Amino acid sequence: MSSADIYRELILDYYRNPRNFGKLENVDISSRDTNPLCGDEIEIQVRVGEDQKIEEVKFTGKGCAISQASASMLTELAKGKPLEWVKELVKEDVFEMLGNPDLGPSRVKCALLGMKVLKTGVYGYLGAHYEDQDASTPP
């Protein structure tokens, strides 16, 4: 897959006009992380509603088109879902969301940073511990 496919209109649009960008009030979950390899930064805030559902979710961050678009798309997907849904999220879901780009190993972490931040936040809220295989196992 060529870079022209990776950087489709849609990705660029989410990069330049990120949905759900910003801060929330009265948040239940607030989680931030950086990618030590490239410095990309994502913070996600969640307000949890009834039935442990994601009532509201927003993100801020800076970094490459892939990390920012991925985080933004993820917030859209997550809105209204139960927290359990986040626990079950796997990286393949993120790839699919991005249109299955063929990312080299060094860019995969950009794509997954948003998911990592969201998961860490949700696990923390649920009092559980999220072990990030992709971050703690050398590639």
Next chain:
Amino acid sequence: MSSADIYRELILDYYRNPRNFGKLENVDISSRDTNPLCGDEIEIQVRVGEDQKIEEVKFTGKGCAISQASASMLTELAKGKPLEWVKELVKEDVFEMLGNPDLGPSRVKCALLGMKVLKTGVYGYLGAHYEDQDASTPP
């Protein structure tokens, strides 16, 4: 030159029956050093007589045949000589004294340890500073 030539009768004799081995009383110079590469150890003591001559000299030490024989032979040579003679001593003198053995770079320091110790002692006595080229310059 083969090892049979290096370890001539004479060297073995000086190794097994070192001349001037022992300690002196009323010494003017006492100098000791080890070869950090192999642990060989030599201490030389000198009593300085009239006219700045080496009146009496003895050594102690442990180590290989080359280092011990060389130190022993050197004390014999040095006895009765003026201190200035020690300052002028060069490594070629030591090689000649040992019968010009063809020592590899790792054994040269064994042969020269006695000279180094004697020089350091004499320079110290004369209030001068002996810069040991062979020890301070990497081989």
Next chain:
Amino acid sequence: MLESKAIDVERLRADFPILSRKVRGKRLVYLDNAATTQRPQVVIDSLVRFYSNYNSNVHRSVHTLGEEATAAYEGSRKKTAAFVGARPQDLVFVRGTTEATNLVSFAWGDKNMKKGDVIVVTTMEHHSNIVPWQMLAKRSGAILKYVGLNPDGTLDLGSFEALLREAPRLVAFTHCSNVLGTINDAAKLCAMAKEAGATTLVDGAQAVPHMPVDVGAIDSDFYAFSGHKMLGPTGIGALVARRGLLEEMDPFQTGGEMIREVFDDHSTWNDIPYKFEAGTVNIADGIALGAAVDYLESIGMERVRAHEVSLLDYAMNELTAIRGIRLYGPMDTRLRAGVISFNYADVHPHDLATILDEEGVAIRSGHHCAQPLMRWLDVPAASRASFYVYNSHDDVDALKLAIEKAGRIFKV
């Protein structure tokens, strides 16, 4: 005479086997030399020859292999020291520049730095010349201060002078910035620092590979550089100290090789420089660094520098012609090494690097281990193309074309 002739790039490229490989079907255009350089065949051969012919441990061996290995390793120390105008016994082999600054931080710093002392670094330093001083400051209670920069990315001498008035105990600065390319006048800065009573450390990681360096003329107390940035293998570099200084210092790492005698409760140390080389040293790479030095000397460092200035002139011209490009660092190539950092419109450097890679063009993107500098530049990241002896004008053209392609994809 020889020095004045330009490098014959095509002939020289043949010495580097990697340059004939293809990346994604394209010719490899390697412009990531500030991160690490490529290796000529003579350096690879040096490794093969060592392992195939005289591989052995050094210094304590009485056998032939050991004597040959020791002679080659110490021969390389002599060459490498001479290459920067130092005595061999003042050159300690380390893993690289980072280990050199750490060695000084522990072995010199812990002995000399006291609570309230000032350590001066600059805003353009690589993390390797910042974090070890942060740690030393933490251990000792010293305070770390940063020299500011002029808007063009050169050092602000007024700021430097102001900090010198605080009588710092240590002044550590880079000879050449790995982001801005800025070449600092190391001799002048060292003289000023010395006048103020400071000990000086110069980070030469980006200088020694790219220009003639004479530590005697610079008159620094410590000078550090990395082998892998000057055609040598990974895993080896050097710390050069002012005559006498290593003798006054405590050791850093301890263990085999660096001792004279080990008693149960204490030990005494070997002569310099061995006192600072604990354990089995990196023998093969130490020897191969000597082969890299020989190779660079056969070209001549004046010619290396001239070649890079010519590439720099051309590249700065070509790149500034692209709409949306912002270059960082001094525009005067006499003050600048062959490093060009830039940003392009709103294309993030990582995205740019991905697109360039598809064209076979390897550049670096990110913070370049210089986060304080990135904050000063007020950008989260930058792209960087950096040159070396085997780069050609064609490489610059390929870079330009690839950036233009990224512009089309990102609809800049």
Next chain:
Amino acid sequence: MLESKAIDVERLRADFPILSRKVRGKRLVYLDNAATTQRPQVVIDSLVRFYSNYNSNVHRSVHTLGEEATAAYEGSRKKTAAFVGARPQDLVFVRGTTEATNLVSFAWGDKNMKKGDVIVVTTMEHHSNIVPWQMLAKRSGAILKYVGLNPDGTLDLGSFEALLREAPRLVAFTHCSNVLGTINDAAKLCAMAKEAGATTLVDGAQAVPHMPVDVGAIDSDFYAFSGHKMLGPTGIGALVARRGLLEEMDPFQTGGEMIREVFDDHSTWNDIPYKFEAGTVNIADGIALGAAVDYLESIGMERVRAHEVSLLDYAMNELTAIRGIRLYGPMDTRLRAGVISFNYADVHPHDLATILDEEGVAIRSGHHCAQPLMRWLDVPAASRASFYVYNSHDDVDALKLAIEKAGRIFKV
């Protein structure tokens, strides 16, 4: 099945180019393997392939070469960790065993060791597992104590237990002595030390190359070894830590690669194991260590051990037949690795080594970086022959003949 078949030494020797060279006109008989081993062609090829095809800096590179180099380097970490039964993120690449003990001394020791604390080592340690603890004791006010030995050169368990009753904070011991050959029961000693509340460090420099090692079964807190003693290149080795331990520790060396974020006055750290790998790592040698691991695994460590036991049996038999030879260490080859230290009449070990070298036989002589042990043995120096996979009974015969020649020259 495969494991039970003996090594075909003649075939295997063909993998080592250096073994076909002549020394002083004689066949090279390399018996200095405890100092450093030779390298098979696959390890040399790994280096050549890296430098000729995908040489690049690792981790932060977005381009293809960087991704290939990162994958290979991290792949080697996985292999090396698996080889000793560890998780990759618990394995830090270091220069060698010495850097590993120093890392622990600084990064773990400075945080955990307090005045009056006891550090226990043994009388059979290599300087690399003594001097860093002397230095830590000096920095922290801790006290260093030595476990005694039994007359046969095995560890005196009574002495060990007595010292454990002093509730030491750290117990550091060698898995296998580089002089006596003694193999310590690392799992048992670690269990005893843990019971006493101590943190444990095992020096595996002479164990990992020569026998199957499973750090999980040993259950040590730290385990260290060197690549160059296991067919790998010089300049690389590993520190393996118990799960979770690296996370609790402060970094050792600092600079590029090991940081997460650098602020002007402080920094935060990268994930493990990167937090402990400051600066550009030794990429090529890290990758080549993986090739050495592959090679050893293709032989099988049980077979390596069986081969050495067979050589040991033969050699101890042959050498004790020479009048005037005194062997050190346990005579039971089940308790002993392929290392034979000895003295011969009044022939000083250096003189013996010189004479042996003339016959192409490379052995080591001196204090073997174990001066406290030499004092215990009450000898200033010893000769040492040490075996590896490519040694044969012929090599033992050559050793014996050469010693006999020395006997004639010295008129023993």
